[in-house]
Amino acid sequence: MEVILAILIGVLYAAGIYMILRRSLVKLILGIIILGNGANLLIFLLGRVVKGSPPIIPADSDVFQSVYADPVPQALILTAIVISFGLQSFAIILVKRAYKVVKTDDLDEMNAIDKDS
Amino acid sequence: MTQQLVLYPLLLQMFLSIVLMFCWRKISWQRVISIIGSLINVGVSIWLFSYIWENGTQIVQAGSWKPPFGIIFVADTFSATMVLLTAIAGLAVSSFSTASVVTARLKFGYFPIFHFLLLGLNGAFLTGDIFNLYVWFEIIIISSFVLITLGGEKAQLEGAVKYFTLNILASMIFLTAIAVLYGLTGSLNMADLALKVAAIENRGLVEITAILFLVAFGIKAAVFPLYFWLPDSYHTPPSAVAAIFGGLLTKVGVYALIRVFTLIFVGDLFLENIILIIAVLTLFSGGLGALVQNNLRKVFSYLIICHIGYMIAGLGLFTEVAIAGTIFYLIHDIIVKTNLFMVGGLVFRIRGTNSIRDLGGLYSEYPKLSLLIAIPLFSLVGIPPLSGFWPKISLIVAGFEAERWWVVGAIIFASLITLIIIAKVWAGIVWKEKVELPKRLNFRYFSKLKTIRKAQMIAPMVFLSLVSLYIGFGAEHIQQVSSRVAVELIDNQQYIEAVLGKQETIDNEE
Numbered sequence: 110m111e112v113i114l115a116i117l118i119g120v121l122y123a124a125g126i127y128m129i130l131r132r133s134l135v136k137l138i139l140g141i142i143i144l145g146n147g148a149n150l151l152i153f154l155l156g157r158v159v160k161g162s163p164p165i166i167p168a169d170s171d172v173f174q175s176v177y178a179d180p181v182p183q184a185l186i187l188t189a190i191v192i193s194f195g196l197q198s199f200a201i202i203l204v205k206r207a208y209k210v211v212k213t214d215d216l217d218e219m220n221a222i223d224k225d226s
Numbered sequence: 227m228t229q230q231l232v233l234y235p236l237l238l239q240m241f242l243s244i245v246l247m248f249c250w251r252k253i254s255w256q257r258v259i260s261i262i263g264s265l266i267n268v269g270v271s272i273w274l275f276s277y278i279w280e281n282g283t284q285i286v287q288a289g290s291w292k293p294p295f296g297i298i299f300v301a302d303t304f305s306a307t308m309v310l311l312t313a314i315a316g317l318a319v320s321s322f323s324t325a326s327v328v329t330a331r332l333k334f335g336y337f338p339i340f341h342f343l344l345l346g347l348n349g350a351f352l353t354g355d356i357f358n359l360y361v362w363f364e365i366i367i368i369s370s371f372v373l374i375t376l377g378g379e380k381a382q383l384e385g386a387v388k389y390f391t392l393n394i395l396a397s398m399i400f401l402t403a404i405a406v407l408y409g410l411t412g413s414l415n416m417a418d419l420a421l422k423v424a425a426i427e428n429r430g431l432v433e434i435t436a437i438l439f440l441v442a443f444g445i446k447a448a449v450f451p452l453y454f455w456l457p458d459s460y461h462t463p464p465s466a467v468a469a470i471f472g473g474l475l476t477k478v479g480v481y482a483l484i485r486v487f488t489l490i491f492v493g494d495l496f497l498e499n500i501i502l503i504i505a506v507l508t509l510f511s512g513g514l515g516a517l518v519q520n521n522l523r524k525v526f527s528y529l530i531i532c533h534i535g536y537m538i539a540g541l542g543l544f545t546e547v548a549i550a551g552t553i554f555y556l557i558h559d560i561i562v563k564t565n566l567f568m569v570g571g572l573v574f575r576i577r578g579t580n581s582i583r584d585l586g587g588l589y590s591e592y593p594k595l596s597l598l599i600a601i602p603l604f605s606l607v608g609i610p611p612l613s614g615f616w617p618k619i620s621l622i623v624a625g626f627e628a629e630r631w632w633v634v635g636a637i638i639f640a641s642l643i644t645l646i647i648i649a650k651v652w653a654g655i656v657w658k659e660k661v662e663l664p665k666r667l668n669f670r671y672f673s674k675l676k677t678i679r680k681a682q683m684i685a686p687m688v689f690l691s692l693v694s695l696y697i698g699f700g701a702e703h704i705q706q707v708s709s710r711v712a713v714e715l716i717d718n719q720q721y722i723e724a725v726l727g728k729q730e731t732i733d734n735e736e
Contacts, residue, residue: 148405155405182408188357188361189360207386
């Protein structure tokens with residue numbers, strides 16, 4: 110399981126960075142989203158994947174009886190997902206506005222600020 | 227009353243933003259509430275600072291969970307100083323915004339977002355939990371995205387795309403670094419991390435994690451070679467926004483670098499060398515970049531990068547004198563850079579252009595304003611006894627003590643370049659003969675503004691200039707503060723003990 114996840118995370122990071130390096134604005138957004146998912150899975154993996162033992166203490170005990178899944182990474186991922194969701198929706202709107210104003214999808218042609226020196 | 231004192235600056239800013247949102251359409255109310263709220267904030271921050279100064283580091287633990295569990299807020303002298311500086315810069319920019327930002331922009335919620343930005347800054351300075359720091363960073367960047375795009379001009383949107391991409395990338399790298407660190411230690415509390423990271427056997431893995439943090443914070447702080455988003459975006463929004471960005475946003479990156487590399491990743495020669503090399507290259511590239519620009523605000527943007535180099539150099543030298551110099555420089559730089567961008571805004575209001583080639587004749591028309599402008603400009607260079615002079619002494623002394631001559635050389639070279647640039651700017655906008663420009667239609671020239679609006683623009687500049695003069699002439703007091711911060715940062719046991727209590731449990735285990 111860990112190996113599959115590790116490979117998947119590697120692929121997601123690589124794909125995300127590759128997409129960010131493209132010249133198209135839309136691919137930029139896709140790259141950011143993929144990279145974000147990769148980071149979230151990385152937290153999940155590094156929080157140690159434990160199968161079939163939720164962090165619940167049995168009713169007749171005060172402490173955990175065996176190995177349990179760490180709940181903290183899941184809380185972190187949830188927070189990170191919500192945050193990146195907000196940022197991504199902003200990004201999509203920004204790209205749409207930028208496309209309307211600049212009238213191009215090509216990042217290389219977005220150079221008005223370099224000219225007004 | 228004082229038990230939750232650490233949280234008051236946060237709660238006040240959040241309360242202000244919410245109140246301001248309820249006055250969405252009443253711009254004149256928003257102006258008044260924002261200025262009064264910022265004044266109260268300065269009061270609260272002074273209270274917090276003096277309380278910390280008297281009583282030492284204070285902590286507030288969310289839900290009274292015992293550290294290292296749960297989210298913790300820690301106010302040591304460093305954090306309290308940063309919160310105070312944020313409050314001072316926030317007050318100045320709040321007053322400056324009321325006059326200089328056009329009403330059309332204010333209508334889209336400028337003030338609420340501005341106070342959310344200050345909330346994020348205060349949170350980042352006060353938190354003691356690494357994931358919580360990430361969350362505050364996100365609050366800062368999402369507020370700054372809104373502020374940088376507000377108005378939606380072509381240059382703004384293009385600048386925003388670059389600013390946005392690099393900042394989000396930095397956040398992803400930060401998140402990756404947190405993930406790896408959590409995997410290594412199973413903790414998020416910074417004091418606890420400091421103990422656990424020190425105990426890790428596999429130093430190579432620790433160094434990689436440290437480099438991830440260095441890259442993430444380096445993008446935020448705009449160090450070489452990760453700075454190129456900054457000069458492309460900082461000159462596009464209104465000057466009030468640029469003032470708060472230039473004064474505080476890159477400094478959050480510097481704060482995070484200092485915090486992480488004095489607390490968690492300490493005493494690694496490899497890292498210290500990397501930081502020093504980055505610092506020297508930042509000094510060179512920022513200075514040389516500023517030299518060739520003609521747009522006033524682009525010159526200032528490159529100067530931000532150049533002067534980040536000083537602070538990083540102090541961090542890299544990592545002696546008590548060097549850290550004291552870094553903190554002093556940070557204090558001086560926040561005030562001066564905020565002021566400088568407001569100067570840029572004022573000059574733009576007077577003449578209607580930012581091009582140094584087309585500016586001129588300010589002294590013959592506004593002699594008193596020119597003198598006021600002289601204070602931030604020459605404080606920045608550090609002509610003694612103005613404020614930029616003292617921290618550079620500490621840095622150079624530290625460089626000599628560490629026998630790192632190339633760092634000393636770079637610091638002196640960057641000062642010289644700054645002097646040349648400031649002389650060029652001063653001669654270009656103040657002494658050169660006035661260039662006749664075609665009048666811009668529908669442009670609110672400074673001379674056409676109402677007296678109250680003029681006062682609202684000038685007053686914050688006077689205020690910050692006075693603070694700058696105090697930093698220069700009252701250098702003894704600032705030096706006391708920075709020395710104390712340096713002592714606390716170098717000896718990270720103080721921070722750890724304040725958060726986790728005396729470490730008897732750890733000793734027993736050993």
